[in-house]
Amino acid sequence: xxxxxxxxxxxxxxxxxxxxxxxxxxxxxxxxxxxxxxxxxxxxxxxxxxxxxxxxxxxxxxxxxxxxxxxxxxxxxxxxxxxxxxxxxxxxxxxxxxxxxxxxxxxxxxxxxxxxxxxxxxxxxxxxxxxxxxxxxxxxxxxxxxxxxxxxxxxxxxxxxxxxxxxxxxxxxxxxxxxxxxxxxxxxxxxxxxxxxxxxxxxxxxxxxxxxxxxxxxxxxxxxxxxxxxxxxxxxxxxxxxxxxxxxxxxxxxxxxxxxxxxxxxxxxxxxxxxxxxxxxxxxxxxxxxxxxxxxxxxxxxxxxxxxxxxxxxxxxxxxxxxxxxxxxxxxxxxxxxxxxxxxxxxxxxxxxxxxxxxxxxxxxxxxxxxxxxxxxxxxxxxxxxxxxxxxxxxxxxxxxxxxxxxxxxxxxxxxxxxxxxxxxxxxxxxxxxxxxxxxxxxxxxxxxxxxxxxxxxxxxxxxxxxxxxxxxxxxxxxxxxxxxxxxxxxxxxxxxxxxxxxxxxxxxxxxxxxxxxxxxxxxxxxxxxxxxxxxxxxxxxxxxxxxxxxxxxxxxxxxxxxxxxxxxxxxxxxxxxxxxxxxxxxxxxxxxxxxxxxxxxxxxxxxxxxxxxxxxxxxxxxxxxxxxxxxxxxxx
Amino acid sequence: xxxxxxxxxxxxxxxxxxxxxxxxxxxxxxxxxxxxxxxxxxxxxxxxxxxxxxxxxxxxxxxxxxxxxxxxxxxxxxxxxxxxxxxxxxxxxxxxxxxxxxxxxxxxxxxxxxxxxxxxxxxxxxxxxxxxxxxxxxxxxxxxxxxxx
Numbered sequence: 001x002x003x004x005x006x007x008x009x010x011x012x013x014x015x016x017x018x019x020x021x022x023x024x025x026x027x028x029x030x031x032x033x034x035x036x037x038x039x040x041x042x043x044x045x046x047x048x049x050x051x052x053x054x055x056x057x058x059x060x061x062x063x064x065x066x067x068x069x070x071x072x073x074x075x076x077x078x079x080x081x082x083x084x085x086x087x088x089x090x091x092x093x094x095x096x097x098x099x100x101x102x103x104x105x106x107x108x109x110x111x112x113x114x115x116x117x118x119x120x121x122x123x124x125x126x127x128x129x130x131x132x133x134x135x136x137x138x139x140x141x142x143x144x145x146x147x148x149x150x151x152x153x154x155x156x157x158x159x160x161x162x163x164x165x166x167x168x169x170x171x172x173x174x175x176x177x178x179x180x181x182x183x184x185x186x187x188x189x190x191x192x193x194x195x196x197x198x199x200x201x202x203x204x205x206x207x208x209x210x211x212x213x214x215x216x217x218x219x220x221x222x223x224x225x226x227x228x229x230x231x232x233x234x235x236x237x238x239x240x241x242x243x244x245x246x247x248x249x250x251x252x253x254x255x256x257x258x259x260x261x262x263x264x265x266x267x268x269x270x271x272x273x274x275x276x277x278x279x280x281x282x283x284x285x286x287x288x289x290x291x292x293x294x295x296x297x298x299x300x301x302x303x304x305x306x307x308x309x310x311x312x313x314x315x316x317x318x319x320x321x322x323x324x325x326x327x328x329x330x331x332x333x334x335x336x337x338x339x340x341x342x343x344x345x346x347x348x349x350x351x352x353x354x355x356x357x358x359x360x361x362x363x364x365x366x367x368x369x370x371x372x373x374x375x376x377x378x379x380x381x382x383x384x385x386x387x388x389x390x391x392x393x394x395x396x397x398x399x400x401x402x403x404x405x406x407x408x409x410x411x412x413x414x415x416x417x418x419x420x421x422x423x424x425x426x427x428x429x430x431x432x433x434x435x436x437x438x439x440x441x442x443x444x445x446x447x448x449x450x451x452x453x454x455x456x457x458x459x460x461x462x463x464x465x466x467x468x469x470x471x472x473x474x475x476x477x478x479x480x481x482x483x484x485x486x487x488x489x490x491x492x493x494x495x496x497x498x499x500x501x502x503x504x505x506x507x508x509x510x511x512x513x514x515x516x517x518x519x520x521x522x523x524x525x526x527x528x529x530x531x532x533x534x535x536x537x538x539x540x541x542x543x544x545x546x547x548x549x550x551x552x553x554x555x556x557x558x559x560x561x562x563x564x565x566x567x568x569x570x571x572x573x574x575x576x577x578x579x580x581x582x583x584x585x586x587x588x589x590x591x592x593x594x595x596x597x598x599x600x601x602x603x604x605x606x607x608x609x610x611x612x613x614x615x616x617x618x619x620x621x622x623x624x625x626x627x628x629x630x631x632x633x634x635x636x637x
Numbered sequence: 638x639x640x641x642x643x644x645x646x647x648x649x650x651x652x653x654x655x656x657x658x659x660x661x662x663x664x665x666x667x668x669x670x671x672x673x674x675x676x677x678x679x680x681x682x683x684x685x686x687x688x689x690x691x692x693x694x695x696x697x698x699x700x701x702x703x704x705x706x707x708x709x710x711x712x713x714x715x716x717x718x719x720x721x722x723x724x725x726x727x728x729x730x731x732x733x734x735x736x737x738x739x740x741x742x743x744x745x746x747x748x749x750x751x752x753x754x755x756x757x758x759x760x761x762x763x764x765x766x767x768x769x770x771x772x773x774x775x776x777x778x779x780x781x782x783x784x785x786x
Contacts, residue, residue, distance in 0.1 A: 037751045037764035071753035219709035222750030257656075257693055258746060298652055299692030301747070315651035317690040376711035376752035383753060414710065450710045464713050468747070474690075577771055579723065599726070601770045602719055 005277040005284040006163055009154060016155040023061040025102060026080040027051075028143060032067025032226055033261060034383075035074040039091075040064070043075050046094045060102060063152075066142035066230015069384040070130050073113065078125050078143060085125040086111040116380070116402060130381045133399050135362065135370050138346050139223075139386040142230035147265045150272040153233040159278060161352035162237050165244060166286040169352075174245040175201060178348070180356035182368035187213055187304075187341030188419065188445045189521070190367070190434035196338060200246045200328040203336035208248040210239055211332070211339040213309060214255040214262065217301040218417030219468065221448030223372040223384050224342035228255065228262040231346070232269035236292065238345030240283065241352060243290045246338050251292040254309055257299055266294060301418075301472035305520045306339045308474070319476050320520035341446065343372060363389035367433035371444070377414075377451040378405045387432075394428040397451060408453040412536070416445030418465045418472075419525035421532030422458065441532045443525070457554035458537040459544050463491035465529035469522060480523030483514040487530060496557040499545035504534060549620030556600045560623045563604070565590045567614035574604035574615060595630040641676040648679055651687055655694050664698045700735040700742040702780055704728070705759040709748030712755035716769065720756055721745065723770040727777045740784060 020026075029035075029044040044064045051060050068076050073087035077097070084107060086097065093111060100106045112121040113128050122128050125143075145152040153159070165174055179194030200208065212235060216224040228235060239251050255263050270292055273279045281289040295313050302308045303318035310332045312318040331337025347369060351359045360368050367389040373396065376382050380402035387396060393413060397403065404410050412422040421442035423430065430436055434444050452461065470484035487510055490503055511527030518524050534541060543549050550558040563574070563583075570588040582598045585591030591614075593604070608615040618626060644650040651673070658669050665688055674681045688694040706724060708717050725731060728741050735742045751757055754766025758773055765776060 033749070034751045034753050037754055037757075037766060071751070074753065216750075217747065219713075219748035220711045220752060222748070222752065225750050258749060296652075296656060298656065298694065300690060312652065313649065315648040315687070317687055374750075374752065376755070377714045382711075417710070448710065450714060452714055456714050461714070464710070579726070579770070579774060599722070601723055602716075603770045603774075606769050606771060 006167075008276065009159060009163065009284075012151055012154045016151050020061070020155075023059055024081070025059060026061040026063060027097075027102070028063050028065045028078045028080060030066075030068040030074060030076040030078075030143070031064040031147075032069075032071065032074075032229060033222070033259075034067070034071035035076060036261065038074040040075040043077070043089060043091060043094065046091055047077075047098075050094055050098050054098060054103075056098075056102065063146045066145055066147050067226040067384065068125075068143045069136075069139060069226070069386075070128070070381065071384070072380070072382040077111075080144075083124045083126060085113060085123065085128060087113050129402065130383065130385075130400055133391075133395055134386050135388045136386045137350060137362075137370055138234070138343065139227070139230075139372055139384065141234070142226070145231055147230055147232055148268045150233060150269065150276065153231070157353060158233055158349075159237055161349040162240055162278070163284060165241050165352055166284055166288060171201060171245045171247060174241060174352070177352060177356045178245070181351045181359040182356075182363075182366075183344065183347055183351060183359070184367060184434060185341060186343035186347070186371065186444075186446070188416065188443060190444060193340060193344055196328060196340070197242065197245050199326070200248075200336050200338040203329050205336050207250070207333075207335045208246055209332045209335060209337040210243045210246060210248045210251045211306075211309065211313075211337060212239055212251070212253040212342055212345050213304065213306065213339050214253055214259075214342045215297050215304040215309060216256055216259075216342070216446055217304045217472075218419075218446045218448045220376050220450045221374045221417060221446045223374050223447055225256075225259045225262050226384055227342050227346050227372075228253075228259070229265050232262075232266045233273065234346045234349060235266075235342055236269060236273055236279070238348035239292060240279070240290055241348050242338060242340065242345065244288050246336075248338065249290055251290065252295050252313055252332075253292060254295045254297060254303070254313065256297045263294065263296060270294065300474075301468075302474045302520070302522050305522060308520070309339065310337065317474070319474055320522070322519060343447075364431065364433045366435055371432070371447055373447045373449045375401050375449050375451065378408065378453040378456065379403075379451040380405055389433045390431045392428070393423065393430050393432060396432070396449065397428065401451065404451065404453050408455065410451070411454055411456060412452045412458065414442075414450040414452065414461065414529070415448065416443035416525075416528070417448045418469045419443060419521065419528055420445045420448075421528045422452070422461065422536060423532075424536040426536075441528065441535060443528070455552055455554060457495070457550050457552035458533040458540045459491065459550075460495055460552075460554055462530045462533045463488065463495055466491055466526070469526040473522060473526070477518045477520075477523055479514045479517030480519075480526060483510050483517075484523075484526055486510055487514075487527065491530070494541065494544045495550070495555045497544070497548040497555075499541075499548075501545065503545055504538070504541055507534065543620075547620055549623070551619070553617040553619055558623070559600065559617045559619045560595060560626050561593055561598060561600060561602070561604060562616055562618055562626050563591050563593055564614050564616065567612060569612055569614070571609070571612070573607045573609070577603045577607045579603060595627055596634070641672060644676065646676055646678060648677055651677060651679070651684065652691070655688055655691075659694050662698070664695045667696065697735070698739075700739050701784075702740060702761055703742050703744065703759075704777075704780075705744045705746050706732075707747075707749050707751075707755065707757040707759070708745045709750075709752065709755070711748075711752035712757055715755045717756040719770055720758065720768050720773050723773050724758075724777070727774065741780075 077086040184190040308318035575583040
């Protein structure tokens with residue numbers, strides 16, 4: 001076999017390098033889903049039009065890239081090679097960016113990020129505190145790559161690892177390299193990837209499969225989507241290498257249907273890879289043949305579980321099944337199958353390019369490499385962050401995340417989605433890796449990190465997650481199907497102020513049964529949110545059950561909205577905004593909420609000007625007093 | 638019904654077929670079941686089982702306008718439940734239902750991954766971030782006004 005395609009790869013790399021020499025400046029516009037929602041596509045088009053109008057297209061390249069991660073500040077525009085970081089860019093800013101920054105090389109101060117702690121304006125992307133403590137080895141290339149152009153990936157050493165593997169490594173050597181790296185599966189459980197591959201390698205069969213699990217169902221986690229959308233070829237390359245190591249001939253990418261942009265970008269990427277001979281028969285002229293199909297999920301959380309996922313690809317209901325036999329022995333259509341998560345696959349080319357020894361230096365003793373988290377909730381800097389394993393929660397929340405919104409008090413962080421648990425403020429110095437998270441009753445999961453402040457009710461959070469798992473339980477195992485329903489009912493009662501003594505014990509007993517009696521990960525971990533909130537926030541449960549109060553002022557049935565007569569200026573704002581006309585009053589007269597009509601939507605609190613601050617929420621005894629007074633006034637009338 | 642010849646006569650294509658019909662009609666018409674059954678040589682009850690298992694498929698047509706609210710964890714802690722309550726009140730329907738005049742369908746989604754903008758409401762594909770009860774009120778009024786015009 002000749003190596004025509006390898007030479008072609010090199011040619012592409014040179015071509016791209018040549019063209020970049022002329023186009024010295026590159027305007028990159030973040031094209032992640034967050035920025036899409038902010039309208040980045042119009043901005044990218046406007047940049048292209050403006051560059052054309054100024055006849056700069058030979059010197060300036062305009063590129064819509066993958067997600068930059070700092071979603072809070074979108075739409076994000078970064079001007080390379082200087083790395084000038086403009087945030088919250090609007091259409092009106094474009095002409096000025098071109099005339100000032102591109103032509104006159106002047107930085108526009110008003111578009112820079114201001115460090116809230118120092119008040120300093122920061123010019124370069126890498127100097128922004130959000131990025132400074134990150135280690136973006138997987139995610140970093142997103143900002144340079146147009147995901148719909150394979151050339152961009154090749155220019156950054158893309159498919160170099162594949163070339164190396166196909167012509168210099170045996171399958172066993174690839175597996176050994178992955179084993180030495182210490183890479184563990186990023187989908188949640190953290191099983192050693194190399195071992196998983198080895199078991200599948202050793203299973204004898206005529207056909208084997210590899211699958212990329214991109215059914216990212218954990219609400220609040222979206223790093224897998226950003227990788228698929230932003231750098232699809234890194235995942236494809238990882239899969240081809242894995243297939244070579246295992247001896248698989250066919251692959252599947254199972255993508256959640258809620259991610260249309262990911263489906264689009266991966267479809268384009270697969271087509272381009274096929275055209276270049278990177279997929280299909282005799283890849284790059286080697287003896288190895290392999291191809292990948294896309295499978296669009298159909299909206300079932302349980303299909304993220306590996307045996308359910310395979311059932312779904314087979315065109316059946318996504319029911320999990322008993323293991324063993326493990327998928328590595330008997331998987332898709334009864335054939336040996338290796339399933340890894342998106343982020344795991346994206347780690348593979350990197351390990352083979354830079355070597356297992358380099359990789360294993362990052363992270364802790366038992367958790368190697370980096371992990372991408374989606375840092376969301378009540379945090380200042382919402383976004384995707386890639387950090388080395390072993391970093392502390394404090395560093396993530398305060399240094400990278402910039403602390404809690406509106407300077408409120410940090411209460412807890414929830415990791416691992418519906419299968420995980422809440423980690424309280426006392427554990428801020430916990431080092432984050434697979435094992436420490438499991439030890440405190442949570443788990444890594446796919447990497448969602450939801451930050452909660454004093455306004456978040458922990459009983460409500462437990463109820464929220466259980467409602468989710470109850471809804472998503474496939475119904476096969478009775479303890480999961482009926483048990484989660486019972487948990488939801490008890491938790492709902494508690495949040496409505498109808499909790500009874502002994503409810504906490506009932507929750508604990510049920511949790512134990514569900515954990516022990518369920519077949520798959522969904523049921524086995526479903527009670528975790530309840531268990532960890534009881535463990536760390538038992539006082540909140542007791543306040544709801546005994547005092548019928550919600551300390552976080554979040555549970556509707558346990559609070560009242562009240563207008564302080566001394567503070568109210570009679571501006572009519574709340575009165576006009578009330579959707580049920582529950583507020584009575586006149587201009588310059590104190591307004592009063594009719595507690596019988598109030599639906600507790602919070603509109604009055606939202607509109608009351610902060611400097612007036614007349615609307616407040618109350619729970620417990622103060623609430624009782626307000627209600628009593630209101631009813632006595634009503635009786636008098 | 639549907640020309641299914643582009644699909645293999647194998648159960649593995651069932652979900653692809655359902656996706657296609659759902660995209661084309663906005664729901665799975667009941668006649669489709671028998672055509673799929675004939676093409677894939679599997680029973681209609683099996684197909685019914687699969688299509689009702691997954692949230693992507695619906696046996697009922699949707700309204701003219703689709704209003705979706707994200708109830709992912711990040712949106713939840715930022716107040717999505719209050720917005721959902723307001724939407725239910727405004728439209729007088731529960732999530733998953735369509736208004737009597739067939740104008741609105743209200744749905745929830747577990748996360749659209751635009752957590753920085755939460756709470757999010759998506760109306761016919763347009764994202765509306767940082768919503769509150771007042772804003773969502775305005776949004777529905779605006780859509781209703783557009784319908785009248």
